[in-house]
Structures are given as structure tokens and as C-alpha cells.
Amino acid sequence: MAVTSPGLKGIVAATTRLSDVLGDEGILIYAGYDINELAGKVSYEEVVYLLWHEALPNKAQLEKLKADLRAARTLPQGVIDFLKQAPKDANVMDVLRTGVSMLGLYDLAPVGPQTPEMLLPRAISLTAKVGVIIAYFHRARQGKSLPPIRTDLDEAAHFLYLINGEEAGPEAVATLNMAYVLHADHGFNASTFSARVTASTLSDIYSAVTTAIGTLKGPLHGGANEAVIHMLEEIGTPDKVDAWVHDKLAKKEKIMGMGHAVYKVLDPRAPHLKKMAEKLTQELGETKWVEMSDKIAEIVKKEKNLNANVDFYSATVYYSLGIPTDLFTPIFAIARTSGWTGHIIEQLKDNKIFRPSSEYVGFPVGKKVVPIDQR
Numbered sequence: 001m002a003v004t005s006p007g008l009k010g011i012v013a014a015t016t017r018l019s020d021v022l023g024d025e026g027i028l029i030y031a032g033y034d035i036n037e038l039a040g041k042v043s044y045e046e047v048v049y050l051l052w053h054e055a056l057p058n059k060a061q062l063e064k065l066k067a068d069l070r071a072a073r074t075l076p077q078g079v080i081d082f083l084k085q086a087p088k089d090a091n092v093m094d095v096l097r098t099g100v101s102m103l104g105l106y107d108l109a110p111v112g113p114q115t116p117e118m119l120l121p122r123a124i125s126l127t128a129k130v131g132v133i134i135a136y137f138h139r140a141r142q143g144k145s146l147p148p149i150r151t152d153l154d155e156a157a158h159f160l161y162l163i164n165g166e167e168a169g170p171e172a173v174a175t176l177n178m179a180y181v182l183h184a185d186h187g188f189n190a191s192t193f194s195a196r197v198t199a200s201t202l203s204d205i206y207s208a209v210t211t212a213i214g215t216l217k218g219p220l221h222g223g224a225n226e227a228v229i230h231m232l233e234e235i236g237t238p239d240k241v242d243a244w245v246h247d248k249l250a251k252k253e254k255i256m257g258m259g260h261a262v263y264k265v266l267d268p269r270a271p272h273l274k275k276m277a278e279k280l281t282q283e284l285g286e287t288k289w290v291e292m293s294d295k296i297a298e299i300v301k302k303e304k305n306l307n308a309n310v311d312f313y314s315a316t317v318y319y320s321l322g323i324p325t326d327l328f329t330p331i332f333a334i335a336r337t338s339g340w341t342g343h344i345i346e347q348l349k350d351n352k353i354f355r356p357s358s359e360y361v362g363f364p365v366g367k368k369v370v371p372i373d374q375r
Contacts, residue, residue: 008356013356014188018051024264034268035268036268039182043154043177044335047181048065068124070158073132074149076103082099092327094217095133119348126337126341134159134334147165160173163327176331183310185343190218191216196208198211200352216336222333228257230256257293259307260309267310270308273314277313277320289320297312
């Protein structure tokens with residue numbers, strides 16, 4: 001009899017060369033590189049190349065990738081019209097999901113086998129456009145003009161320019177670039193797995209990325225970082241942390257940003273984000289967010305032996321950059337699009353459709369149909 005594993009926990013569904021999560025050791029690997037080796041040493045664009053080609057680029061390769069990404073940023077006019085007309089109070093992830101799905105309508109490439117070679121230009125296009133969709137909707141819902149696309153800025157700098165209408169400083173750009181690097185890939189997480197499931201049916205890359213966006217939207221996945229800021233705002237000040245946390249623990253309620261489905265020790269991405277959060281809040285003169293976070297982490301570690309995850313400090317980082325709370329998860333999607341598309345390409349190199357079995361626990365066979373007038 002097959003063993004049932006709720007949520008597929010512990011089940012190896014496929015192999016990958018792109019990333020690995022060693023939960024018991026707190027290690028995250030991108031194509032052979034420990035995340036601690038990459039963070040602070042490479043740009044997001046270098047990580048994008050790594051996830052698509054399994055090697056860091058040389059200077060010429062990096063410049064070509066940057067040029068390709070910059071050239072692919074312009075949205076079809078139909079998508080821009082949609083972003084202007086979408087309800088101003090719409091969930092940004094819903095807008096992103098619809099916008100990405102619409103991009104597929106403007107891809108006029110001939111129908112045929114989806115080879116990795118065919119998919120790479122589409123991966124470039126999607127990775128370049130996701131941030132533009134988010135930024136343009138954010139501007140449109142405020143009634144602001146949509147800044148023209150620029151081709152002289154890297155990905156993180158261009159996104160900050162689009163949402164603010166002006167260039168951001170080097171510290172802000174470096175911070176967002178680091179966040180992109182840390183969020184680019186993470187094994188067979190829920191959204192990546194859902195993208196691979198869709199791709200395994202030989203559906204198109206736009207459908208697969210749309211699937212991933214819908215999965216990331218959930219509060220148990222990408223939506224957790226937004227919930228962290230709401231939690232800190234609810235607590236208010238550091239002196240209220242102890243009572244608030246102990247009350248939550250007594251009620252057996254989840255404390256957002258603490259614990260992880262895979263990591264049994266500290267999430268290796270969290271210390272990098274914590275350093276950025278500390279630096280940003282000190283510069284802003286508003287250190288209470290980090291102080292509160294540290295106190296929460298200390299209590300939960302002591303009481304429940306749970307560690308902070310990537311969402312716990314990324315929330316403070318984005319908040320300190322002046323980014324609206326409801327853009328936190330969409331920013332996660334910007335970074336993760338490189339990983340999603342890399343996994344879609346990898347899936348199709350040696351494709352097997354995902355079709356798991358299920359364990360039936362319903363009524364025993366043998367029920368008889370009762371005529372409708374006798375039910």
C-alpha cells in the first residue's frame with residue numbers, strides 16, 4: 001500500500017540542478033553556490049544567469065543579459081490599458097496574475113514544441129516585465145503618470161525608479177538588489193512546484209508563471225511578509241511585545257515570520273536581511289521595528305524553539321525603503337520569476353507529467369442510487 005504524505009512532505013517528486021534547501025543544516029544552495037557566498041558579492045542579474053545557465057556569467061555574458069532584460073521591459077499597450085482600468089483597490093497580486101496571463105495573448109510565436117531554446121527569450125521577457133506591471137499599477141491606482149521605461153538602470157534600480165518616479169539612492173538600490181538575490185529561488189517551494197506541474201502538462205510558460213503567482217499569493221507562502229508588518233503595527237511598541245507574544249502563544253495562534261516548513265534551524269537568508277533592516281532603520285532613526293522583531297524572535301525561540309524566516313526581516317527592509325505593504329509579496333514575485341522560469345525550462349528538458357496518486361477515504365463501494373423522489 002502506498003504511503004500517504006499530506007502536503008507531499010518528504011516526498012521527492014523530481015530532481016533539479018538549480019537549488020537545494022538543507023533544512024536541518026540551514027543551508028540554501030543555488031547551482032552549487034551557498035547563498036552566503038552569493039549574498040553581497042553578486043548582482044541579481046548574475047543570479048538570474050546562474051539559475052538559467054547553471055554558471056555565473058563572465059563580463060560579456062552579464063552585459064548581454066542586462067541588455068536583453070532592459071530591451072524587454074516595454075509592456076504591450078493592451079496590458080498598460082488594463083493596468084490603468086483595473087480597480088484601484090484590487091489586490092496587487094491579482095493584478096499581476098492577470099497582467100502576466102495577458103502577456104501570453106501578445107506572444108505571436110508559432111505553436112510548436114516548447115524547447116528550452118524557445119523558452120529562454122520568454123523567460124527574459126517575463127523577468128523584465130513583472131516589475132513593470134507591479135510598478136505601473138501602483139502608479140495608476142494613485143492617479144500618477146507612468147514613467148517611461150529606461151534602459152540605463154539595472155533591475156532593482158529600475159523598479160524603484162518606476163514606483164517613485166525618480167531614481168533611488170545607491171543604498172536603497174543595493175538593499176533591494178540583495179533582497180532579490182535572496183528570494184530568487186528556494187527548491188521545490190509551493191509556487192515553484194505549481195509552476196512545474198503546469199509546465200509538465202506542456203502548457204505554455206505564461207500559464208505556468210500565472211499558476212505560480214496564484215500560489216505565491218497565499219498567506220502561508222509569499223503573503224507572510226505583509227502579515228509581519230501588520231503584526232508589528234498591531235503590537236505598536238517594544239514594551240508591548242512580551243505580553244502580545246505570550247498571549248498569542250497561550251492561544252496557540254501562529255506568529256508570522258517565525259518557523260519554516262523546511263528549515264529546522266535559522267533560515268540562512270534571515271541574517272542578511274536583518275543586517276539590512278538594522279542599517280536602514282538606524283539611518284531613518286526608527287529602530288523600533290528591529291527592536292520589536294528581535295524581542296519577538298528571542299521569545300519564540302525560547303518558548304517554541306522556532307527561528308525567524310526570510311519573511312520576518314524582509315518586511316522591515318521593504319517598509320524602511322518606503323515600499324507600500326501590499327507590494328511586499330509582489331516584490332517577492334519579481335525576484336522569484338527568475339527561479340520559476342528556470343524551473344520551467346529545466347522541467348521541459350526531461351519532462352514527466354506530474355500525476356500523483358491519492359488515498360480514497362470515502363464511503364465503501366456498493367452504495368445504490370435511490371430514486372430522486374425517494375431521497
